[in-house]
Amino acid sequence: MQRDASLKIVIVDDSSVRAAILEEGLRDAGHLQVIRIEGTENLLERIYAIDPDVILIDLENPSRDVLEQMFRVSRAVKRPIAMFVDQSDSASIAAAVDAGVSSYIVDGLKKDRIKHILDISISRFNAFSRISTELEQTKSALEERKVIDRAKGILMKRKGLTEEQAYALLRTSAQNEKKKIADIAQSIITAAELLK
Amino acid sequence: MTTSKKLRIGFIPLVDAAALIVAIDKGFAAEEGLDVELVREVSWSNVRDKLNIGLFDAAHLLAPVAIASNLGIGHVRVPIIAPFNLGLNGNAITVTNALKNALEDKAEGDLTDPKMSAKALAAIVAERKRKGQPPLNFGMTFPFSTHNYQLRFWMASAGVDPDEDVQMVVLPPPFMVESIVNGHVDAFCVGAPWNSVAVDLGIAHILHFVSEILQRAAEKVLALRTTWAAENPESVAALVRAHKKAADFIEDEANREESCRIISAPNRLNVEPEITRRTLDGRLKVSPDGNYRESERYLMVGRRGAARPDRTQASWLYAQMVRWGQAPLSNDLLMAARETFRPDIYDEVLGAGDLPPQGEPEDGVGAFDGPEFDPFDLEKHLATWKVRRR
Numbered sequence: 203m204q205r206d207a208s209l210k211i212v213i214v215d216d217s218s219v220r221a222a223i224l225e226e227g228l229r230d231a232g233h234l235q236v237i238r239i240e241g242t243e244n245l246l247e248r249i250y251a252i253d254p255d256v257i258l259i260d261l262e263n264p265s266r267d268v269l270e271q272m273f274r275v276s277r278a279v280k281r282p283i284a285m286f287v288d289q290s291d292s293a294s295i296a297a298a299v300d301a302g303v304s305s306y307i308v309d310g311l312k313k314d315r316i317k318h319i320l321d322i323s324i325s326r327f328n329a330f331s332r333i334s335t336e337l338e339q340t341k342s343a344l345e346e347r348k349v350i351d352r353a354k355g356i357l358m359k360r361k362g363l364t365e366e367q368a369y370a371l372l373r374t375s376a377q378n379e380k381k382k383i384a385d386i387a388q389s390i391i392t393a394a395e396l397l398k
Numbered sequence: 399m400t401t402s403k404k405l406r407i408g409f410i411p412l413v414d415a416a417a418l419i420v421a422i423d424k425g426f427a428a429e430e431g432l433d434v435e436l437v438r439e440v441s442w443s444n445v446r447d448k449l450n451i452g453l454f455d456a457a458h459l460l461a462p463v464a465i466a467s468n469l470g471i472g473h474v475r476v477p478i479i480a481p482f483n484l485g486l487n488g489n490a491i492t493v494t495n496a497l498k499n500a501l502e503d504k505a506e507g508d509l510t511d512p513k514m515s516a517k518a519l520a521a522i523v524a525e526r527k528r529k530g531q532p533p534l535n536f537g538m539t540f541p542f543s544t545h546n547y548q549l550r551f552w553m554a555s556a557g558v559d560p561d562e563d564v565q566m567v568v569l570p571p572p573f574m575v576e577s578i579v580n581g582h583v584d585a586f587c588v589g590a591p592w593n594s595v596a597v598d599l600g601i602a603h604i605l606h607f608v609s610e611i612l613q614r615a616a617e618k619v620l621a622l623r624t625t626w627a628a629e630n631p632e633s634v635a636a637l638v639r640a641h642k643k644a645a646d647f648i649e650d651e652a653n654r655e656e657s658c659r660i661i662s663a664p665n666r667l668n669v670e671p672e673i674t675r676r677t678l679d680g681r682l683k684v685s686p687d688g689n690y691r692e693s694e695r696y697l698m699v700g701r702r703g704a705a706r707p708d709r710t711q712a713s714w715l716y717a718q719m720v721r722w723g724q725a726p727l728s729n730d731l732l733m734a735a736r737e738t739f740r741p742d743i744y745d746e747v748l749g750a751g752d753l754p755p756q757g758e759p760e761d762g763v764g765a766f767d768g769p770e771f772d773p774f775d776l777e778k779h780l781a782t783w784k785v786r787r788r
Binding site for chain 2: 242243244246261262263264265266267268269270271295296299300304
């Protein structure tokens with residue numbers, strides 16, 4: 203691991219949260235020189251100035267095509283090659299693309315060191331996508347709770363019900379109409395607003 | 399024929415994906431028994447890589463990327479074939495208002511003539527050098543792209559060296575307009591709709607349709623992995639038939655409105671149908687003050703033999719890779735480049751070789767500068783040019 207501390211790794215990612223998660227994972231694994239790059243302006247110049255050994259970029263970033271310019275033969279800098287070049291490990295390449303990360307690696311790096319970095323990236327990208335999904339689910343669950351509470355309030359006021367009775371009414375209607383409670387609640391709110 | 403497996407096809411939201419989009423969304427592919435999911439992508443690198451590793455079965459791809467992939471230059475070698483040409487031409491060279499004014503100052507003739515505009519550019523470049531000003535920046539979409547080669551061919555005709563005298567920068571199409579606004583580039587070469595977007599904003603002029611540089615240039619192809627094509631000949635044939643129907647549909651002006659609506663949909667190009675209409679009609683607003691230019695060669699989707707893969711085009715594209723130092727020159731590589739294009743499959747499936755009609759350039763390219771192109775004698779082609787990397 204000692205030698206890997208010397209590898210310079212650049213992360214190009216529009217999502218600063220994901221970039222932070224990835225950076226943390228790489229640092230935990232002993233990679234001390236991790237640099238995050240944001241924005242698109244003069245991307246190539248900034249990367250050349252850092253002169254990294256490995257570049258990690260998310261696949262949703264259109265700037266990937268800008269990085270392809272590094273392959274220009276005439277350019278007199280350290281020439282990066284893509285992970286794909288020797289095709290020896292197509293499973294991990296596919297896993298990387300699936301997870302949404304791509305890597306550009308300077309020619310001459312040993313494959314096991316590259317694989318290590320890529321494995322971390324893949325697991326971190328997957329972790330980020332799990333967190334995002336969970337966050338979305340939590341958000342929508344919260345939204346649903348709010349809608350149901352509002353609908354309960356309307357029912358309690360209009361029909362003189364207790365909170366428990368209002369919720370039971372919502373649940374029975376949802377079962378009868380084979381809909382989600384939140385959908386029934388939303389229709390009640392809409393109806394109440396129309397009838398104002 | 400029915401295939402139970404769903405095909406995944408990648409595309410970049412550009413008007414020259416029209417035949418692919420219409421083939422799927424108008425139901426021509428379904429008529430051929432194909433179940434296709436179109437996947438919109440943000441970069442050519444993604445399209446290429448996902449095709450390479452099998453996440454896509456087929457793709458809307460830059461013709462030079464298909465060839466480079468076959469030759470293993472710039473990236474890993476993955477054999478690719480192109481049995482259908484999605485379009486000829488369709489790009490334009492757009493310059494900032496400031497560069498347009500400077501070109502007019504130096505012009506010795508009509509700037510719509512690429513010889514004149516290139517000469518005017520050479521004069522500007524020389525003057526900037528004398529004054530110690532930074533070089534002009536030209537944006538293009540990918541190192542292996544017609545855009546790159548068209549810009550280079552044009553400026554080199556007047557002695558401007560694209561690697562020494564100006565800066566060529568890769569820019570993703572959606573960033574082109576923004577790059578003009580923030581002064582990052584002085585000009586760019588890109589496909590529709592981005593040139594029109596810049597003109598509509600009042601910040602740039604369309605200087606040339608690329609059909610003024612070369613009358614015929616293979617732009618995007620339907621690309622397939624060679625191994626996949628060999629294992630799925632029926633799907634390949636069905637794809638070619640569906641695309642041919644789509645190309646014919648798009649070229650029929652009676653269907654123009656419907657075609658534009660299909661292509662412009664939110665999950666496809668996500669632009670106003672009027673903008674795609676300008677491209678398909680070949681009538682573009684070229685300056686903010688409302689001048690229009692019309693060409694029936696702007697983007698050719700299927701007319702004038704545009705859909706049939708043309709190996710002369712493959713030779714020309716490979717010749718540019720050699721000219722600009724991207725690839726070594728060898729007969730084997732030339733043959734491999736030519737074999738990327740598969741007119742034989744096209745002819746076999748559709749039962750006819752529809753040859754280009756009368757009025758097309760004799761050498762199949764029709765460049766504004768230099769002698770006729772000989773697709774088998776690249777030494778001669780390369781020796782013609784003063785400015786070259788080889």
